[in-house]
Amino acid sequence: MTQRYILLVDDEPHVTRVLRLALEKAGYAVTVAHDGHEALACMAQRVPDVLISDIQMDGMDGRTLCPLARSTYPDHDFLILVMTSMTALEERNWARELRNTEFLEKPLSPRQLVARLAKHFATA
Amino acid sequence: MKLNRIGIVLIASALGVIVLVVGLLIVRQQDSRAAEVRAKGVALTRSLSNVPVKLIDGSGPGLSMLNTLFAYQDNGDLAYAAILDANGRTLGDVAGRGTFVPAAPLPADAATTFGQRTLPARDGARGLIEFYGPLADRSQGQAFVRVGFHQPGYAVLARDVSFLALLALMMFLLVPLVYVVIKREMAPLDELGRQLRQLGDADIVRQDSAHDVRELVGNMQAYLRFASSRIAQLEHGSLNATADNHVLQYGSKKLTAALQSLPDGLLMLAPGGLVTFASDKVEPLLGIAVDDILEQPVDAWCRDPALRTLLGRYANGQRDTLHAHSVDFTPANVEGKYLSATVQPLAAAHGAMAFGTLVVLRDVTREQLARQAGNDFVAHVSHELKSPLNVIGMYAETLADADAGDETLRVESLNVIQDEIERMNALVGNLLNVSKLETGSMSPERNRVRLDDLLRDAYDHALPRAEGKQLRVSLDLPRELEAVAIDKDLFRIALNNLLTNAIKYNRPGGSVTLAARNEDHEIVISVRDTGIGIAAADRERVFDKFYRVSEAGAKVARGGHGLGLYLAAQIVELHHGRIVLDSEPGTGSTFSIHLKIAPAATGVVTL
Numbered sequence: 001m002t003q004r005y006i007l008l009v010d011d012e013p014h015v016t017r018v019l020r021l022a023l024e025k026a027g028y029a030v031t032v033a034h035d036g037h038e039a040l041a042c043m044a045q046r047v048p049d050v051l052i053s054d055i056q057m058d059g060m061d062g063r064t065l066c067p068l069a070r071s072t073y074p075d076h077d078f079l080i081l082v083m084t085s086m087t088a089l090e091e092r093n094w095a096r097e098l099r100n101t102e103f104l105e106k107p108l109s110p111r112q113l114v115a116r117l118a119k120h121f122a123t124a
Numbered sequence: 125m126k127l128n129r130i131g132i133v134l135i136a137s138a139l140g141v142i143v144l145v146v147g148l149l150i151v152r153q154q155d156s157r158a159a160e161v162r163a164k165g166v167a168l169t170r171s172l173s174n175v176p177v178k179l180i181d182g183s184g185p186g187l188s189m190l191n192t193l194f195a196y197q198d199n200g201d202l203a204y205a206a207i208l209d210a211n212g213r214t215l216g217d218v219a220g221r222g223t224f225v226p227a228a229p230l231p232a233d234a235a236t237t238f239g240q241r242t243l244p245a246r247d248g249a250r251g252l253i254e255f256y257g258p259l260a261d262r263s264q265g266q267a268f269v270r271v272g273f274h275q276p277g278y279a280v281l282a283r284d285v286s287f288l289a290l291l292a293l294m295m296f297l298l299v300p301l302v303y304v305v306i307k308r309e310m311a312p313l314d315e316l317g318r319q320l321r322q323l324g325d326a327d328i329v330r331q332d333s334a335h336d337v338r339e340l341v342g343n344m345q346a347y348l349r350f351a352s353s354r355i356a357q358l359e360h361g362s363l364n365a366t367a368d369n370h371v372l373q374y375g376s377k378k379l380t381a382a383l384q385s386l387p388d389g390l391l392m393l394a395p396g397g398l399v400t401f402a403s404d405k406v407e408p409l410l411g412i413a414v415d416d417i418l419e420q421p422v423d424a425w426c427r428d429p430a431l432r433t434l435l436g437r438y439a440n441g442q443r444d445t446l447h448a449h450s451v452d453f454t455p456a457n458v459e460g461k462y463l464s465a466t467v468q469p470l471a472a473a474h475g476a477m478a479f480g481t482l483v484v485l486r487d488v489t490r491e492q493l494a495r496q497a498g499n500d501f502v503a504h505v506s507h508e509l510k511s512p513l514n515v516i517g518m519y520a521e522t523l524a525d526a527d528a529g530d531e532t533l534r535v536e537s538l539n540v541i542q543d544e545i546e547r548m549n550a551l552v553g554n555l556l557n558v559s560k561l562e563t564g565s566m567s568p569e570r571n572r573v574r575l576d577d578l579l580r581d582a583y584d585h586a587l588p589r590a591e592g593k594q595l596r597v598s599l600d601l602p603r604e605l606e607a608v609a610i611d612k613d614l615f616r617i618a619l620n621n622l623l624t625n626a627i628k629y630n631r632p633g634g635s636v637t638l639a640a641r642n643e644d645h646e647i648v649i650s651v652r653d654t655g656i657g658i659a660a661a662d663r664e665r666v667f668d669k670f671y672r673v674s675e676a677g678a679k680v681a682r683g684g685h686g687l688g689l690y691l692a693a694q695i696v697e698l699h700h701g702r703i704v705l706d707s708e709p710g711t712g713s714t715f716s717i718h719l720k721i722a723p724a725a726t727g728v729v730t731l
Binding site for chain 1: 507510511513514515517518519521522525533540544
């Protein structure tokens with residue numbers, strides 16, 4: 001079985017650094033993109049099994065990226081995890097309309113993320 | 125004397141009036157008597173003409189009818205009655221005492237019509253009126269009847285004399301009454317006239333002239349006073365009414381002026397809902413001209429559903445009319461305004477008199493913006509605190525899960541955690557300072573100092589952070605700096621914030637220069653970097669609270685919290701200085717603080 005492929009999108013280097021460490025340790029292949037444009041470029045190379053994206057980013061933000069990723073690859077039913085904080089409640093509505101999309105509450109625990117992914121791939 | 129003449133004229137005219145009245149009365153009585161006689165004569169003649177001749181002429185049994193007539197006549201007017209045949213022969217007659225039937229031939233028309241004629245008086249007797257006509261009974265041929273009446277004489281008026289005398293007396297008695305009234309009213313004029321005559325006489329009697337003139341003048345004045353007091357009395361009433369009216373108008377205008385000068389907009393609605401008053405302030409608040417509101421129902425001018433609903437409820441009496449209700453809304457015609465409308469019933473005497481509804485419109489834009497800013501502040505600070513906490517949490521977890529041998533990861537984690545804690549610390553410190561500044565509890569203790577040491581301290585403090593980012597830092601000071609009056613601790617915060625920005629927004633291999641120089645009356649402290657620079661659009665707002673330069677396209681270290689420059693500017697302002705930004709995007713920025721040189725004085729403290 002090939003390694004599961006995770007695309008991690010965030011412009012916060014500390015966050016991507018820590019999450020990448022945790023995910024690689026859990027046995028996933030991880031690519032980090034710093035904004036939506038980079039992420040779409042990475043997806044063109046290889047469509048991920050899970051897309052994890054922050055919302056607020058310089059360049060193309062998560063709100064633009066996620067629907068675009070869905071519509072660009074309609075045949076791929078990859079999971080989208082959107083990292084958001086409680087303060088951005090009104091930000092959530094757009095994501096509800098996207099298929100197979102869920103939220104990850106900030107502050108994000110790497111352990112919880114790994115557990116969430118394990119559960120996802122177990123049921124998949 | 126004038127008054128006596130008036131009396132005579134009055135008496136004469138009274139007598140004239142009496143004569144006229146009595147004369148007219150007599151003439152009228154004469155006329156009515158003549159009419160009476162005529163009516164009697166015609167009636168008697170016609171009655172007799174229908175009676176058979178036998179009954180009249182005395183040839184029948186008993187008294188003839190003519191005798192009966194005379195026996196029962198009620199007055200002495202009837203002079204005679206006679207029956208004649210066609211030849212003028214008397215068939216029978218009767219006459220009053222002292223009279224006889226005059227021998228006057230009948231006119232030609234007597235055979236066919238009834239008529240009347242006047243027979244002239246004869247030797248002292250009164251004149252006669254005779255009525256004649258044909259008899260209906262022709263048993264003895266054509267016959268005529270003649271009835272004569274005495275002309276009514278003046279003598280018969282004797283019985284009216286007492287009535288006329290009484291009338292004349294009453295009329296005459298009015299004369300003294302009128303005389304007294306005229307005399308009363310004329311008295312002041314009469315007095316004046318007397319004085320004038322005396323003045324005229326004074327030409328002859330000169331020794332008294334001065335006295336007379338004085339008296340005359342005095343009397344004239346008295347009269348004028350009397351006249352003017354009468355006029356004043358009349359005018360007083362009218363003046364009072366006018367004055368009351370003016371006072372009312374004045375009060376009303378004063379009240380309107382007070383209402384107009386209130387900072388809030390006022391509307392008054394009649395009980396039916398028509399607007400009866402709208403102050404000028406309403407116009408800028410609602411964006412509707414006052415003229416479009418006055419005398420209009422609410423639905424005609426109100427574009428704001430919230431206000432319209434509330435007013436509608438008052439107009440329909442749905443609300444408890446004893447209480448005021450408020451509604452906050454954004455006026456449809458004015459952008460960026462928040463209004464609070466308070467609607468309350470206008471009543472007096474505990475609700476016994478209702479004048480309608482009062483609407484007070486208050487501009488609450490500032491309050492609303494302040495509330496908004498407060499909310500934004502909390503959201504902003506929460507977010508600023510949450511980001512480092514997020515990172516710290518993740519690194520702590522990583523640290524806990526890390527393999528014991530992974531020394532690199534351990535060091536990295538600890539460094540990040542330390543950095544983030546420092547960042548939070550700076551944020552909280554600046555927040556506290558801002559709070560102190562804004563509440564006014566931070567009062568600068570200004571001492572006259574030389575800045576050299578303070579600048580060196582700041583430089584030393586910035587050095588390690590800059591070197592960590594491969595930046596060169598230089599300090600450029602003249603040999604001697606003039607003294608300034610500042611609060612050292614506050615000023616250190618401002619300098620550190622400027623240096624922190626210069627390091628943070630720089631690029632690897634760049635430089636930061638802290639310099640100071642003397643100018644005419646100022647010391648200029650500048651912090652120059654070779655960083656990303658600040659776009660023109662941002663320069664104006666860069667000192668605003670929480671303002672952060674958009675970092676699009678620039679890959680820089682994590683942004684600040686939008687308080688550093690705000691705080692620096694506030695501190696400089698507190699020292700009556702100014703802060704100037706000079707920047708070129710892509711090349712770098714220079715922040716310059718201009719401070720006034722403290723006047724030379726003894727005991728300069730060098731720090």
